[in-house]
Amino acid sequence: MNKTINLTLKxxxxxxxDEKGRFETYxxxxxxxxxxxxxxxxVVNEKLTVEGKEPxxxxxxxxxxxxxxxxxxxxxxxxxxxKGTSLCQLHMRHFKNxxxxxxxxxxxxxxxxxxxxxxxxxALDRIIQAGGFISVNTGSAPEANSxxxxxxxxxxxxDAAACIGCGxxxxxxxxASAMLFVSAKVSQFALLPQGRPEADRRALGMVRAxxxxxxxxxxxxxxxxxxxxxxxxxxxxxxxxxxYLHAGFVSHER
Amino acid sequence: xxxxAKIPAGPLPQKWDRHRxxxxxxxxxxxxxxxxxxVGTGLAGASASAxxxxxxxxxxxxxxxxxxxxxxxxxxxGGINAAKNYPNDGDSIWRLFYDTVxxxxxxxxxxxxxxxxxxxxxxxxxxxxxGIPFAREYGGLLANRSFGGAQLSRTFYARGQTGQxxxxxxxxxxxxxxxxxxxxxxPRREMLDLVxxxxxxxxxxxxxxxxxxxxxxxxxxxxxxxxxYGNVYFLSTNAKACNASATFRAYRRGAAFANPCxxxxxxxxIPVHGTYQSKLTLMSESLRNDxxxxxxxxxxxxxxxxxxxxxxxxxxxxxxxxxxxxxxxRDVASRNSKEQCDQGKGxxxxxxxxxxxxxDAIRRDGRxxxxxxxxxxxxxxxxxxxxxxxxxxxxxYPAVHYTMGGLWVDYNLMSTIDGLFVLGExxxxxxxxxRLGASALMQGLADGYFVIPATIGGYLAGTRFADVExxxxxxxxxxxxxSERITRLLSVSGSRTVDxxxxxxxxIMWDHCGMSRTNAGLAExxxxxxxxxxxxxxxxxxxxxxxxxxxxxxxxGRVADFMEFAELMVIDALARQESxxxxxxxxxxxxxxxxxxxxxxxxxxxxxEFTGEESDPRLHKEPLSFENVQLTQRSYK
Numbered sequence: 001m002n003k004t005i006n007l008t009l010k011x012x013x014x015x016x017x018d019e020k021g022r023f024e025t026y027x028x029x030x031x032x033x034x035x036x037x038x039x040x041x042x043v044v045n046e047k048l049t050v051e052g053k054e055p056x057x058x059x060x061x062x063x064x065x066x067x068x069x070x071x072x073x074x075x076x077x078x079x080x081x082x083k084g085t086s087l088c089q090l091h092m093r094h095f096k097n098x099x100x101x102x103x104x105x106x107x108x109x110x111x112x113x114x115x116x117x118x119x120x121x122x123a124l125d126r127i128i129q130a131g132g133f134i135s136v137n138t139g140s141a142p143e144a145n146s147x148x149x150x151x152x153x154x155x156x157x158x159d160a161a162a163c164i165g166c167g168x169x170x171x172x173x174x175x176a177s178a179m180l181f182v183s184a185k186v187s188q189f190a191l192l193p194q195g196r197p198e199a200d201r202r203a204l205g206m207v208r209a210x211x212x213x214x215x216x217x218x219x220x221x222x223x224x225x226x227x228x229x230x231x232x233x234x235x236x237x238x239x240x241x242x243x244y245l246h247a248g249f250v251s252h253e254r
Numbered sequence: 255x256x257x258x259a260k261i262p263a264g265p266l267p268q269k270w271d272r273h274r275x276x277x278x279x280x281x282x283x284x285x286x287x288x289x290x291x292x293v294g295t296g297l298a299g300a301s302a303s304a305x306x307x308x309x310x311x312x313x314x315x316x317x318x319x320x321x322x323x324x325x326x327x328x329x330x331x332g333g334i335n336a337a338k339n340y341p342n343d344g345d346s347i348w349r350l351f352y353d354t355v356x357x358x359x360x361x362x363x364x365x366x367x368x369x370x371x372x373x374x375x376x377x378x379x380x381x382x383x384x385g386i387p388f389a390r391e392y393g394g395l396l397a398n399r400s401f402g403g404a405q406l407s408r409t410f411y412a413r414g415q416t417g418q419x420x421x422x423x424x425x426x427x428x429x430x431x432x433x434x435x436x437x438x439x440x441p442r443r444e445m446l447d448l449v450x451x452x453x454x455x456x457x458x459x460x461x462x463x464x465x466x467x468x469x470x471x472x473x474x475x476x477x478x479x480x481x482x483y484g485n486v487y488f489l490s491t492n493a494k495a496c497n498a499s500a501t502f503r504a505y506r507r508g509a510a511f512a513n514p515c516x517x518x519x520x521x522x523x524i525p526v527h528g529t530y531q532s533k534l535t536l537m538s539e540s541l542r543n544d545x546x547x548x549x550x551x552x553x554x555x556x557x558x559x560x561x562x563x564x565x566x567x568x569x570x571x572x573x574x575x576x577x578x579x580x581x582x583x584r585d586v587a588s589r590n591s592k593e594q595c596d597q598g599k600g601x602x603x604x605x606x607x608x609x610x611x612x613x614d615a616i617r618r619d620g621r622x623x624x625x626x627x628x629x630x631x632x633x634x635x636x637x638x639x640x641x642x643x644x645x646x647x648x649x650x651y652p653a654v655h656y657t658m659g660g661l662w663v664d665y666n667l668m669s670t671i672d673g674l675f676v677l678g679e680x681x682x683x684x685x686x687x688x689r690l691g692a693s694a695l696m697q698g699l700a701d702g703y704f705v706i707p708a709t710i711g712g713y714l715a716g717t718r719f720a721d722v723e724x725x726x727x728x729x730x731x732x733x734x735x736x737s738e739r740i741t742r743l744l745s746v747s748g749s750r751t752v753d754x755x756x757x758x759x760x761x762i763m764w765d766h767c768g769m770s771r772t773n774a775g776l777a778e779x780x781x782x783x784x785x786x787x788x789x790x791x792x793x794x795x796x797x798x799x800x801x802x803x804x805x806x807x808x809x810x811g812r813v814a815d816f817m818e819f820a821e822l823m824v825i826d827a828l829a830r831q832e833s834x835x836x837x838x839x840x841x842x843x844x845x846x847x848x849x850x851x852x853x854x855x856x857x858x859x860x861x862x863e864f865t866g867e868e869s870d871p872r873l874h875k876e877p878l879s880f881e882n883v884q885l886t887q888r889s890y891k
Contacts, residue, residue, distance in 0.1 A: 015802075016802065016803075032527075032528050032530065033640075034527045034528060034639075034640070035528070035530055036532070036638075038532065039530050039531065039532050042530065042532055042753070043530055046751050046753060046754075048797075049751045049795060049797050049806065050749065050750075050751065050795070052795075052797070053797070054797050054798055055797065055805070055806060057803060057805055059320065060494060061319065061324060061326070061493040061494050061495050062324075062326060062328065062329045062493040062494075063493070063494060063532060063533045063535075064329055064533075064535050066328050066329050066415070066418055067319075067324040067325075067326070067328050067329065067493060068321075068323070068324060069319065069320070069324055085637065089637055089638070091637070091638065091640065093640050114464060114803055115802070115803045118803065120320070121320055121321065122320065122321065122441070124321065125321050125322070125323070125429065125439075125441075128323075128425075128426065128429045129429045129430075129432055129433040130433065132426055132429065133384075133426035133427060133429060133430040134383065134384050134385045134426070135430060136380070136383040136384060136427075137305075137308045138301075138304065138305040138308055138380060138427070138703045138704070138707065139376070139380075139703075139704075140383075141376075141379040141380045141382065141383035141384075142379065142383065143379055144338070144375075144378045144379045144381075144382040144383075144396055145338075145340065145395050145396055147382070148390075148393060148394030148395055149390055149394050150390075150394050151389075151390045151391065151392055151394065154387045154388070154389070154390045155387075157385070157387040158387040158412060158413060158415075158419075161386075161387050161412075161419060161422065162415065162418075164418075165321065165323055165324075188385060188387065189385050192385050192387065194382070194383055194384070194385045195385050
């Protein structure tokens with residue numbers, strides 16, 4: 001049933017990367033519980049605009065949990081309180097009348113703030129460039145069914161490939177590590193025969209790039225898999241460690 | 255303006271081979287001297303960037319997102335078609351071609367569609383080699399499923415995330431080239447104008463969305479891979495950033511816009527639930543296999559669905575279409591739902607929804623069977639609406655989903671401007687008046703991986719290029735116009751927000767140029783759009799400045815373009831005095847309320863030429879000739 005609630009928002013406002021940020025308090029009145037979290041922010045922004053103030057900058061696009069654009073800390077939790085749910089799929093019926101919501105950008109050295117809730121996640125693209133691919137030029141692929149793949153391998157690869165690159169794992173990690181992100185891509189390819197020829201190179205290259213970008217290392221807090229909107233498992237981190245160790249000890253690529 | 259589709263001679267199956275043989279080649283050592291600008295990084299843009307860079311071209315790729323992995327191709331759920339015939343159920347290139355032409359209600363070019371079917375198999379090979387985790391059978395070979403009412407299984411899929419996986423595959427291939435220094439990536443850039451010098455597309459003017467800086471980028475050819483214009487309706491299943499600005503600006507620079515009135519409305523979306531709603535979410539079409547669509551017989555019946563007895567329900571699709579029932583095609587199902595709601599029988603708080611009821615299926619097959627088939631969709635529905643479809647009927651309503659119209663292109667994917675190529679949903683070429691399920695991914699990747707790498711060489715090798723750098727007067731002129739427009743948007747300082755105008759525009763389009771159209775309604779829409787446009791430039795309020803990260807300003811530019819583009823859609827809809835596929839004019843229907851084509855007078859592509867802001871666009875017709883298929887009338891009774 002449609003009902004409305006009133007909330008108090010404490011939102012991180014920061015004009016640019018180099019300026020100091022601060023929390024601003026905004027009332028969010030008459031919020032329908034059927035709204036998504038981002039629609040609630042839309043309503044606040046419309047009001048700010050009409051009042052002649054600058055609306056809150058936040059990243060979003062598909063609003064159906066797949067593009068990976070959106071994401072903020074809500075009361076200290078990446079993408080808010082609901083498990084396996086990105087911010088755009090979080091609906092206001094999960095909050096109570098009178099709640100105070102503290103909304104912050106992802107916090108990580110490798111993700112500098114651009115404005116308000118928007119951060120620079122280009123480091124994730126640099127990690128992909130360091131090996132997150134299979135080297136096959138267009139046109140040179142063999143017939144698709146010439147290489148059978150055990151269905152279980154394909155399923156596990158798909159579990160890892162579900163990563164949407166939102167950065168919540170980094171934001172949730174006390175070390176701001178990108179290990180879940182890296183391990184998802186390394187695992188997807190390590191599990192498939194197509195990915196084996198470059199497996200060593202990929203694991204070494206992507207981990208090195210992660211370090212170079214300023215992400216921390218994994219110390220098994222498991223906050224990442226808890227925050228991941230696609231519930232990518234830390235089993236993938238274990239697999240990455242095996243791939244990395246193997247590559248580091250015995251491969252020609254080291 | 256002369257429309258020459260440049261369709262190669264010879265029998266249909268040999269046209270593409272013959273064309274590739276007859277097309278001039280660029281010497282491998284010379285390719286690096288050609289600089290190609292790619293705008294957009296969805297399936298078409300990412301696959302084109304990767305493939306052209308692999309060939310040795312110097313590629314500059316632009317996207318509006320923070321990362322090129324986020325374009326809306328990523329949201330496609332169902333799958334991608336190919337004519338592999340792995341299930342041995344009688345598929346062939348010819349059958350995929352035929353189904354696509356017929357599905358498009360005979361308003362697409364035979365030669366283009368045949369080529370699409372021909373390259374479909376190589377797309378699957380490429381994607382598998384890239385490590386895309388397609389669904390597999392126990393023996394490890396690829397699985398197929400049927401889709402969108404096709405009579406055979408030709409759809410490849412990766413759970414309900416096929417678009418995501420295909421896009422990440424193309425993105426990975428592109429990132430490999432970026433690492434090799436052959437693709438230069440420009441994320442967070444929005445193309446605001448096309449630069450045409452001496453009749454050739456030679457670059458773009460883009461805004462750096464972080465700094466607000468206006469940048470000039472020069473090249474020997476420009477590829478627009480910027481998607482469709484569904485967001486003209488404000489509410490659609492498109493992502494929020496999807497827009498028509500790149501294609502519309504190219505139209506203003508001389509590229510013909512083809513069939514802008516061809517839009518696709520998808521019947522099974524989660525209904526609008528309030529005036530604050532920002533977008534619509536699609537639910538897979540497969541739900542109609544087991545769900546029964548109904549409304550209360552009495553208008554205004556506000557009882558809970560479970561309280562309405564069987565005798566007081568109207569299963570209108572089953573009643574009107576006894577042989578196809580709930581499985582009628584997308585356009586028919588959509589129009590009928592709207593008709594019921596227009597009669598006041600719609601359900602839910604807004605009255606703009608119909609029930610999709612699984613109670614009978616659950617009684618018949620058991621809850622476990624239904625959960626296995628649709629569990630993830632039921633969960634998604636529950637997440638958004640807070641209602642459990644196992645115990646209470648789903649509510650659905652049609653929503654804008656895809657646009658078949660786009661910039662006119664010839665067989666080489668080149669527009670009416672030399673050197674301006676258009677790929678994927680942004681062009682008009684392959685789907686006619688209606689697109690079949692699982693064909694959008696196929697077309698985006700066909701254009702990017704296999705068509706453009708073969709055709710662009712012919713243009714580059716056969717063209718003399720003057721020395722046009724970013725200092726050229728055409729660049730200065732375009733930049734000046736872009737800057738003036740931004741200043742104008744910021745200086746209106748009215749009292750209404752951009753979204754407010756966008757919603758109102760969307761409503762006009764939905765009411766008058768949506769699922770069902772009338773001449774009077776379209777004429778009225780034209781007046782309303784013009785009035786709204788005038789009001790926009792007097793009353794809009796765009797906060798912030800031009801020289802930083804300003805999302806309101808980004809939106810304002812896109813909505814301003816939609817305000818002009820919407821009128822073009824209405825003009826096209828008025829000019830096409832027939833019904834076909836997604837374009838349904840109430841005056842032209844069969845006795846069974848199906849779209850009635852007029853093949854005598856409208857078997858053509860309508861390509862519109864911009865003639866100035868104050869004058870009407872000029873219509874050019876490209877006649878469509880069908881030598882290999884018989885034109886027929888659809889019936890689903």
